[in-house]
Each structure stands twice: as C-alpha cells, then as structure tokens.
Amino acid sequence: MLGVLYFRSIAMLSSQTLTQFLLHHLAKHPDQITLSLLLSDLATIGKAISQKTNKAGIAKILGSAGKTNVQDEEVQKLDMLSNELCKEYLTQTGRVAALASEEEDMPVDMGNAGKDAAYVIAFDPLDGSTNIDVNVSIGTIFSVHKRLSGIERTDERQFLQQGNEQVLAGYILYGSSTVLVCSFGDGVHEFTLDQGLGEFLLSQEHMSLPSNAKYYSVNECNMKYVCENDQKRMLWLRDESGLRGRYIGSLVADFHRNLIKGGVFIYPEIDGKNTGTYAGKLRLNYELKPMAFLIEQAGGVATNGKGDNILDMTPKSLHQRCGFLVGNTSVVEHIEKIV
Numbered sequence: 001m002l003g004v005l006y007f008r009s010i011a012m013l014s015s016q017t018l019t020q021f022l023l024h025h026l027a028k029h030p031d032q033i034t035l036s037l038l039l040s041d042l043a044t045i046g047k048a049i050s051q052k053t054n055k056a057g058i059a060k061i062l063g064s065a066g067k068t069n070v071q072d073e074e075v076q077k078l079d080m081l082s083n084e085l086c087k088e089y090l091t092q093t094g095r096v097a098a099l100a101s102e103e104e105d106m107p108v109d110m111g112n113a114g115k116d117a118a119y120v121i122a123f124d125p126l127d128g129s130t131n132i133d134v135n136v137s138i139g140t141i142f143s144v145h146k147r148l149s150g151i152e153r154t155d156e157r158q159f160l161q162q163g164n165e166q167v168l169a170g171y172i173l174y175g176s177s178t179v180l181v182c183s184f185g186d187g188v189h190e191f192t193l194d195q196g197l198g199e200f201l202l203s204q205e206h207m208s209l210p211s212n213a214k215y216y217s218v219n220e221c222n223m224k225y226v227c228e229n230d231q232k233r234m235l236w237l238r239d240e241s242g243l244r245g246r247y248i249g250s251l252v253a254d255f256h257r258n259l260i261k262g263g264v265f266i267y268p269e270i271d272g273k274n275t276g277t278y279a280g281k282l283r284l285n286y287e288l289k290p291m292a293f294l295i296e297q298a299g300g301v302a303t304n305g306k307g308d309n310i311l312d313m314t315p316k317s318l319h320q321r322c323g324f325l326v327g328n329t330s331v332v333e334h335i336e337k338i339v
C-alpha cells in the first residue's frame with residue numbers, strides 16, 4: 001500500500017505545472033510573453049482567494065459587507081476582499097492598463113506600472129456570492145482584451161469590445177478542489193491547484209464538450225417571471241429533453257459541470273417585479289463573454305436566447321446584462337428554435 005501511495009505521489013509531480021505549460025505555449029506564441037505572465041498573475045490571485053475562501057468561516061470573513069454594489073446587490077465581505085486582491089495585485093504587476101469589475105462602478109486605473117500596458121481586464125471577482133456562507137462552490141471569472149489605442153485606458157469603451165476579440169478568458173473555481181480553466185483561443189485547459197505544492201498542475205488539456213448533453217441548468221422558480229416563449233423552453237428542458245436537472249446557483253460551478261459532463265445552462269430574461277419589461281440577470285462583459293469564449297473553444301455555443309451569438313455582440317455599457325443560453329450546440333440550437 002505504501003508503495004502505491006509513493007508512486008502516486010510521484011505521478012502527481014509528473015503533471016505539467018502552469019509555468020511549464022506557459023513555457024511550451026510561449027514556444028508556439030513568442031508574442032504572448034506578457035499575456036502568459038498575466039495568466040500567471042491570475043493564478044496567484046486564485047491561490048490567494050482560494051486560501052481566503054477555504055478558511056472564511058474561521059477568519060470571520062463571511063457574511064455581508066453592509067453595502068450594495070452598482071448592481072444593487074448586497075456585497076459580501078469575500079466579494080470585497082476578492083475585488084481588492086485583484087486590484088492590488090494587478091496594480092503592482094503592471095500587466096494591465098485598466099480593470100473593470102462587477103464591484104466597481106467605473107473602470108479602475110492600474111497605476112503607473114500599467115500606464116503603457118497592452119491589455120485591459122474585466123472581472124467578476126467572486127461569482128456566486130449567495131453561496132459563500134453555505135460552503136458551496138464559487139468562482140472568479142476574467143476576460144482580457146487588447147487595450148484600444150487613442151482613448152483613455154479607463155474609458156468605458158475599452159471594455160465594450162466583442163467577445164470574439166478576447167485574447168484570454170477563464171475562471172477559477174473554488175470547490176472541492178481549486179481549478180483554473182482558461183483559453184488563449186487555442187483550446188481550453190484545466191489546471192488543478194496542488195495545495196501542498198502551491199502549484200497549479202495541468203489536469204485536462206484541450207477540453208471538449210461530450211457529444212451528448214447530460215444536464216440542464218435553470219432556476220425553475222423563474223418560470224412565472226419569464227415570457228411565454230421561455231416558459232415553453234423551460235418546460236421542454238424539464239419534460240421532453242431527456243436531460244437531468246442540476247442547478248447550483250453559481251454560474252462558474254454550473255458551467256464547469258456542464259463543460260465536463262455535457263449540458264446546457266439557461267438564464268432567460270425575467271420580469272421579476274412585474275414591470276412589464278424583461279431583462280437579463282447575468283453580466284455580458286465579465287460573465288457571459290468569457291464563458292462564451294470557453295464554450296466555443298470546447299465545441300459548444302452561447303447565445304443571448306434571441307439567436308445572437310454572445311461573442312458577436314457589441315456591449316453597450318460596462319455592466320450590461322442579457323439573457324444567456326450556453327452548452328452543447330445541438331441542444332442550444334434546438335432551444336433557439338422553440339419560438
């Protein structure tokens with residue numbers, strides 16, 4: 001038995017570290033030194049947030065921060081802490097010129113070190129806040145674009161670029177293990193944090209959606225808040241699709257399961273307050289665009305539920321929300337035809 005454990009521990013060291021992976025990536029893309037170093041920065045941020053979330057209950061950093069954000073959502077202490085971590089760390093590395101965040105009304109200047117930086121980054125620093133206090137998986141989502149010349153680095157237009165212009169996108173999922181899933185546009189790769197080593201190790205390379213979907217993810221309680229058409233879609237998923245329902249309420253966790261097992265996630269526009277107008281909940285710039293980038297790299301597709309590919313949409317504002325339908329192309333296309 002000891003022999004098996006010994007060889008298994010050696011086997012773990014045989015997995016590529018993120019650093020080794022990035023060196024191989026650079027050999028093929030010598031122009032992406034800064035972008036590769038930026039991914040390394042994001043991995044460091046992920047390690048730090050993972051450490052905080054793993055001991056949140058002990059470190060007394062659970063619960064509400066006692067304020068609401070630009071989304072008019074109650075901010076959790078860990079939301080704020082994650083947001084500050086992203087800002088502070090990226091200010092010192094100088095790899096990005098400006099940062100947009102779910103927790104920031106406007107883009108944030110990344111200081112003198114970033115004044116000539118070639119990239120801008122948008123974050124959902126900690127997605128799934130409602131699950132923080134109950135020990136359910138949460139995540140950090142990031143989207144990187146090339147900085148636009150001729151306009152201020154903190155000009156909102158830096159972030160109103162189409163999703164297919166992203167040069168790096170991904171998420172870090174803080175679950176039973178901490179995984180970093182990302183793409184430079186040449187495949188989706190997963191790295192798992194070896195807490196003992198303090199290293200992200202390559203765990204899945206060139207991830208691809210299974211050809212058959214297994215799950216559907218939707219908050220069924222919204223049935224009364226969606227338009228008639230989306231009711232038909234939700235009923236089809238429940239009663240006719242043959243898929244099994246799985247819904248965690250953290251986009252990163254629901255997306256990650258469906259990426260690995262096959263499935264679709266749908267968050268239609270809702271009229272939750274009976275105002276007569278329907279609106280999306282999820283944010284285009286720092287939730288939907290990065291997820292759409294990843295799913296297309298893995299062989300799937302993402303739309304706004306109205307036939308528009310998320311990656312082809314030009315955002316109109318920094319915190320724009322819209323409907324979301326993402327997963328196996330065959331199922332997404334079937335749902336889009338339910339009109």
Ligand code: P6P
Nearest residue numbers: 127128129130219249250251252
């Ligand atoms: P609901 C978390 O607050 C979040 O932004 C996403 O992570 C998640 O998919 C969605 O909202 C859950 O929303 O209305 O089902 O609780």
